[in-house]
Amino acid sequence: MRVYNFCAGPAALPQSVLTEAQRELLSWKGKGMSVMEMSHRGHDFVAIAAAAEADLRDLLGVPANYRVLFLQGGASLQFAQVPMNLLRGKAKADYVLTGMWSAKAAAEARKYAEVHVVASDEAHGYRTVPAFDTWNLSTDAAYVHYTPNETIHGVQFNYIPEVDAPLVGDFSSCLLSEPLDISRFGLIYAGAQKNIGPAGIVVVIVREDLLGHTLAGTPSMLDYKLAADQGSMVNTPPTFSWYLSGLVFKWLKNQGGLPAMAAINQRKAAKLYAQIDSSGGFYQSPVSKTYRSLMNVPFTLMNPDLDAVFLKDAEAQGLVNLAGHRSVGGMRASLYNAVPEEAVDALVSYMQDFMKRMG
Numbered sequence: 001m002r003v004y005n006f007c008a009g010p011a012a013l014p015q016s017v018l019t020e021a022q023r024e025l026l027s028w029k030g031k032g033m034s035v036m037e038m039s040h041r042g043h044d045f046v047a048i049a050a051a052a053e054a055d056l057r058d059l060l061g062v063p064a065n066y067r068v069l070f071l072q073g074g075a076s077l078q079f080a081q082v083p084m085n086l087l088r089g090k091a092k093a094d095y096v097l098t099g100m101w102s103a104k105a106a107a108e109a110r111k112y113a114e115v116h117v118v119a120s121d122e123a124h125g126y127r128t129v130p131a132f133d134t135w136n137l138s139t140d141a142a143y144v145h146y147t148p149n150e151t152i153h154g155v156q157f158n159y160i161p162e163v164d165a166p167l168v169g170d171f172s173s174c175l176l177s178e179p180l181d182i183s184r185f186g187l188i189y190a191g192a193q194k195n196i197g198p199a200g201i202v203v204v205i206v207r208e209d210l211l212g213h214t215l216a217g218t219p220s221m222l223d224y225k226l227a228a229d230q231g232s233m234v235n236t237p238p239t240f241s242w243y244l245s246g247l248v249f250k251w252l253k254n255q256g257g258l259p260a261m262a263a264i265n266q267r268k269a270a271k272l273y274a275q276i277d278s279s280g281g282f283y284q285s286p287v288s289k290t291y292r293s294l295m296n297v298p299f300t301l302m303n304p305d306l307d308a309v310f311l312k313d314a315e316a317q318g319l320v321n322l323a324g325h326r327s328v329g330g331m332r333a334s335l336y337n338a339v340p341e342e343a344v345d346a347l348v349s350y351m352q353d354f355m356k357r358m359g
């Protein structure tokens with residue numbers, strides 16, 4: 001039996017995608033071998049890779065002057081790869097801090113750049129997005145980096161910041177959850193294991209004119225231009241993760257694309273927040289209402305002594321991976337595309353029942 005999996009990452013994958021991969025596991029399209037056993041330079045895998053890129057471009061409406069890269073090292077390597085490639089002779093980069101991931105990105109960038117913190121909610125424990133009119137943007141920054149959805153703190157931007165320097169976004173936990181205007185960005189990146197596919201791939205979408213100015217000493221493997229020129233196959237790519245991500249893109253198109261996913265995701269999150277807000281304080285959300293994440297919903301119990309029993313009883317009912325991140329505690333439900341609405345309904349009904357039993 002499949003459980004309802006609210007894991008923040010690696011996260012749930014659509015069941016029909018897994019079934020399709022299972023059907024094709026031993027012999028992909030009658031070729032007598034698994035995708036895992038194919039040459040990445042062979043005709044079949046090159047076609048799989050090209051279809052994945054075409055479908056992703058189609059889903060997001062990626063403009064022609066942007067390159068789509070399928071890289072390795074996760075989102076965490078992007079924390080270094082972004083400054084290595086995008087400083088382009090400048091010294092400074094602007095960072096907006098709204099949670100642990102943006103703070104980590106800024107800390108890594110400090111190895112390469114003069115990091116200027118434009119705005120930070122750290123002093124309040126990362127519960128909101130600092131008002132845009134208080135941001136202290138530099139005039140000489142090579143780029144502005146922010147994290148539109150903070151996976152751990154559950155803080156999500158409801159707008160794309162309007163800045164002069166190229167805008168860089170870490171979309172690891174929200175890419176493909178709703179339509180996105182790529183033309184507003186210099187670069188976006190997203191580790192696959194939240195809302196795209198299995199771990200091992202990070203998707204980078206970058207405006208072409210920003211390529212080709214890497215810092216001296218940048219490893220070839222970390223040069224976006226080289227990756228773009230060689231079809232993201234500078235070395236052997238994680239072929240199976242790439243293939244499975246491609247199946248997810250097809251699945252998303254069959255669901256009606258990103259507008260359809262956005263409607264479902266809004267409904268799912270609204271149901272869970274409504275349950276939290278109507279519990280008379282039994283359940284609490286730490287995040288300011290305007291910036292609550294649709295993808296990652298942290299919540300606490302009025303009585304934290306009940307956390308362990310809440311999690312244990314949930315698991316017994318097939319509702320798993322609801323523990324909050326070790327740095328913040330409490331609970332967290334991640335509601336990515338592959339988490340069906342029935343999972344949220346089951347969680348809400350469990351929360352009502354638990355409150356009746358304990359309240």
Ligand SMILES: *Cc1c(COP(=O)(O)O)cnc(C)c1O
Binds near residue numbers: 009075147172192
């Ligand atoms: C998970 C996550 C990361 C780190 O991803 P890795 O692929 O494990 O390096 C970075 N940023 C955000 C927003 C994330 O959710």
